[in-house]
Amino acid sequence: MPKRFTPWLFLAPALFVYGLFLLYPMMASLAISFTNWDGIAQHRDFIGLANYRYILFEDPQSFRAVKNNVVWTLVTVCIPAAWGLILASILNSSIPNRTVFRAIFYSPSVLPLVAVALIWAWIYNPQFGILNVTLRALGLDSWTRGWLSGFNTALPATLVTAIWQGSGFPMLLYLAGLQGIPKEQYEAARLDGAGAVRTFFHITLPWLRETHIVVLSLAAMQSLRAFDLIYTMTYGGPGRSTHVLSTWMYFNLFQYRQAGLGSAIAWIIVVVSVLVTVPYIRMVARGRTR
Numbered sequence: 408m409p410k411r412f413t414p415w416l417f418l419a420p421a422l423f424v425y426g427l428f429l430l431y432p433m434m435a436s437l438a439i440s441f442t443n444w445d446g447i448a449q450h451r452d453f454i455g456l457a458n459y460r461y462i463l464f465e466d467p468q469s470f471r472a473v474k475n476n477v478v479w480t481l482v483t484v485c486i487p488a489a490w491g492l493i494l495a496s497i498l499n500s501s502i503p504n505r506t507v508f509r510a511i512f513y514s515p516s517v518l519p520l521v522a523v524a525l526i527w528a529w530i531y532n533p534q535f536g537i538l539n540v541t542l543r544a545l546g547l548d549s550w551t552r553g554w555l556s557g558f559n560t561a562l563p564a565t566l567v568t569a570i571w572q573g574s575g576f577p578m579l580l581y582l583a584g585l586q587g588i589p590k591e592q593y594e595a596a597r598l599d600g601a602g603a604v605r606t607f608f609h610i611t612l613p614w615l616r617e618t619h620i621v622v623l624s625l626a627a628m629q630s631l632r633a634f635d636l637i638y639t640m641t642y643g644g645p646g647r648s649t650h651v652l653s654t655w656m657y658f659n660l661f662q663y664r665q666a667g668l669g670s671a672i673a674w675i676i677v678v679v680s681v682l683v684t685v686p687y688i689r690m691v692a693r694g695r696t697r
Contacts, residue, residue: 439670446666458671468647469672472655475562479651480630483569488622490570491577496611498578499585509582516575524639527568531555531640561641562649568636573629577622584618585611624687631680652676 440458442451462469494512498505515523530536531554539551554564588611596606612619634653637643643650643658650658652672660669 436670436673439666440674442667444666445664446660447664454667458667459675462668462671462675468650468655469652471647472650472652475649476631476633476651478562479566479569479633480627482566483573483630483633484623484626486570487574488577488619488626490574491579491622492581492615494574494578495581495585496607499582509578513575513579515572516579518572520572520635521639523568523572524636527564527571528555528640531564555641556645558645558648561645565636565640565649568640569633572636573626577626580618580622581615584615588614620687624683627683628680628687631676631683 439451441453441455443454443457444451498509498512502508530538533539533551533553533556536554538554542548542550552560554560592610592614593606596610601609632653633651634657637649637651637654638657641649643654653676656669656672656676658669659665659672
């Protein structure tokens with residue numbers, strides 16, 4: 408056998424597993440997205456782009472899921488990134504027990520999302536949750552409510568959980584970025600009479616440019632796959648008001664037996680994820696070639 412085929416022989420087992428468990432399901436899902444199929448029957452009705460047209464232009468619930476996804480992405484990208492930068496700036500200074508505080512603020516990021524959702528579901532419990540119990544103890548009974556069962560509070564309540572869980576990782580990345588800034592930059596700024604605010608905006612933020620790209624891109628990609636918190640805390644309710652694209656995909660596939668619609672939603676998520684991922688990869692690659 409020619410030597411040029413030798414590397415492929417070593418790659419063959421991995422390529423076989425990759426093709427069997429990733430490429431084949433992806434292509435099968437793409438084919439299903441062009442059909443009207445319940446996921447069980449042997450016969451599949453080919454309907455072309457009808458599922459995509461229905462999702463993008465006709466289905467009001469898909470519009471709501473897209474709107475919720477946009478809100479979820481904006482909130483879970485911007486707030487954890489900003490809060491993580493603030494925490495990193497504080498914990499990068501010489502404060503007592505800063506290692507302990509770093510561990511405390513980072514710890515929610517390593518917890519399983521289902522466990523985080525269950526913890527916060529107990530906190531939001533209308534009868535014995537610590538939030539309503541505290542409000543009653545403070546005499547603010549009128550503020551108590553079923554946080555996860557109200558149309559106006561369910562999505563914000565899950566967003567608070569996502570922010571709490573998602574701020575630790577940006578903090579860690581920003582902390583690494585801050586420690587990579589040469590101390591001479593701050594010493595020169597101090598000699599020039601620059602204050603803390605001016606130093607932050609003219610030295611810290613520019614030096615963290617690549618860290619900003621990594622933090623925001625990873626957070627955006629993660630937000631597009633939001634599923635665990637919403638499914639566990641609200642199950643898409645009340646009245647489907649907290650569905651995002653990933654949960655709406657799941658419900659169409661496994662609850663409503665609309666495999667074609669569910670697969671089409673999955674591929675819409677894939678396309679949007681690629682649109683977010685490609686600029687991130689290009690920016691990182693451009694930074695490495697400098």
